[in-house]
Amino acid sequence: MENYKIFLENLSLISRKYKIINSTKETFNIFSILRNEYDEVNLHSKFITELLKDKNHGRKFIELLLPIIGVEKINYKRVNIFSEYSVKDNGRIDIILKFFLEDNKKVIVIENKIYADDQYQQLKRYYDSMLMEGYKSEEIELVYLTLAGAEPSEDSIKGLPAAVRENMRIISYKDDIITWIEDCIKEVAQVPIIRETLVQYESLLKKITGKGERIMTEEMKNMILSNKDYLDMVYKLTDVLVKIKQELQLKFWEKLEEKLNNSLNLQLEKRLEYPNHHYSENLIEKFYTNSRNNRFYGLMYFIKDLENRGKLYLRIEVSDNLYFGFRIINNEGNSTTNKKDDYLEKELLDLKFSRTDWWLGWKYFCSSELQNQFINFKELDSNLANVLRDNKKLERLTSEIEEEILEKLTILNLLNQ
Incomplete structure (x- = not known):
């Protein structure tokens, strides 16, 4: 454990050095x-x-x-x-x-x-x-x-x-x-x-x-290669990092589900077939281990029945990034005919949603907690990890998502259906 402590302290020193260097650089970018x-x-x-x-x-x-x-x-x-x-x-x-x-x-x-x-x-x-x-x-x-x-x-x-x-x-x-x-x-x-x-x-x-962090990465690489024990540690830490990503993403979904269940007067569906799966610890594990069918899970809320069309759902989902939108599952149980359906087409396009066979409309979430960037769970970089591990920041992140969903449901007149 002492070797690990020294190793991580050395990495931290290199990181801090480049943070100081970068803090002096011009940050204005049009x-x-x-x-x-x-x-x-x-x-x-x-x-x-x-x-x-x-x-x-x-x-x-x-x-x-x-x-x-x-x-x-x-x-x-x-x-x-x-x-x-x-x-x-x-x-x-x-x-x-x-x-x-x-x-x-x-x-x-x-x-x-x-x-x-x-x-x-x-x-x-x-x-x-x-x-x-x-x-x-x-x-x-x-x-x-x-x-x-x-x-x-x-x-x-x-x-x-x-x-x-x-x-x-x-x-x-x-x-x-x-x-x-x-x-x-x-x-x-x-x-x-x-x-x-x-x-x-x-x-x-x-x-x-x-x-832009290539020079810092190069210095870290040289430090690791200079010591056999350090090299062994890196290979062990790779597995630890995957476990950390899995735990942080699960924490996010559990918090978001809790929040939306309290604010949406909608029925949460947990037993729909692929690609409408509810998130799970097993699916999140596959997401980071390159297993097949390791994407397209999340939260699915039933909104209402559409006569002669099927069932309308709110869907929050992850591929690499987190996104949300609206999907119809038709009366035959098919999710792939959404682009052919004109339900809410103009309204969703006006709100800058994109349309596909699977979606009446979908769009990515961005977050002020991440400097208005996408929420990229595949990469799950240190910025996102630090938001997810901090309960106050996670609360703000999930509140932003909740507010955007409620706003769009209100505009589309889909609340209290």
């Missing part, structure tokens, strides 16, 4: 002020698109981006670039670049994922849409962009030809986009307004990907 830092659509996709479209530097920015995503240089006459590009009956593509060459064409489709979940056959649908627009398979480049370079889910790529899967580009903000932004900064070094904007965006990316 992106953080104007948008949620993790807003993939309204911040990241739009900003990247506008960079590529810039009339003075866009061509060079594209030239710098192509090798980053593994695409050979394109000698194009013209390029059209869009964010949130609508494809008939197949959703919206986050970023798309349509190149027009001398005698042919090429298209780059970029699916941008910060914390949103993959949709069923999402990349397959985008690929099919480009075929319908007249592109040949060899003219279509699919790019999957995430914070750390995660691969798309099997659901997302289901149905894609094997050759297309193999050629798909997997890139990350943490390495690839930060590298690209650094290259762009060098390119516009003599253009202050663009250079400083890019510097702030680079700073934001380092923050949300954790890359």
Whole structure:
């Protein structure tokens, strides 16, 4: 135990040193002020698109981006670039670049994922849409962009030809986009307004990907590798950290359930089939051990029967982040027909809820306790952990969630049904 104490004190000293260093750095960031830092659509996709479209530097920015995503240089006459590009009956593509060459064409489709979940056959649908627009398979480049370079889910790529899967580009903000932004900064070094904007965006990316703590991590790594006992301790502490995350998440659900049961005049459902499962210690354990079917659990409250439609529910759920919304389970027990139902469609869209087959409308929770960031249980970083372990902070967090749910139920006239 004494060795553990010394080890943890040494780690704490390194951490405190870098906290002091970071406290002297400039913290003003226009992106953080104007948008949620993790807003993939309204911040990241739009900003990247506008960079590529810039009339003075866009061509060079594209030239710098192509090798980053593994695409050979394109000698194009013209390029059209869009964010949130609508494809008939197949959703919206986050970023798309349509190149027009001398005698042919090429298209780059970029699916941008910060914390949103993959949709069923999402990349397959985008690929099919480009075929319908007249592109040949060899003219279509699919790019999957995430914070750390995660691969798309099997659901997302289901149905894609094997050759297309193999050629798909997997890139990350943490390495690839930060590298690209650094290259762009060098390119516009003599253009202050663009250079400083890019510097702030680079700073934001380092923050949300954790890359800004690379030097501190390097020092901790060197300390651990210098001592055999320290290395053994780290491997043991990895299991402890998983147990801590499981316990903290269970604590959250129990507190939220207690609070909502006291404030909602709604029936809590605990015995519905997947994917409407009630949270449990077993499901939370699977969530952190990469077991199959380890997501889509939470709290489910029956609101009312809808004639000829089924039952309407309030659902609070976790995938990676925590989110909530409204779902109909139809009279056949099916949860996947919500997008076809127009019940509350306009009202939910006006409230900025998103619609899918599984949801009449859903949206992420953000919390002032976490500087208005998403509540990410998969990552469950130290900031969230410290909120969950502190009973007063947990009370404030769950109260925020309760208030938002009650507000939306009131607006939609769904209380006291």
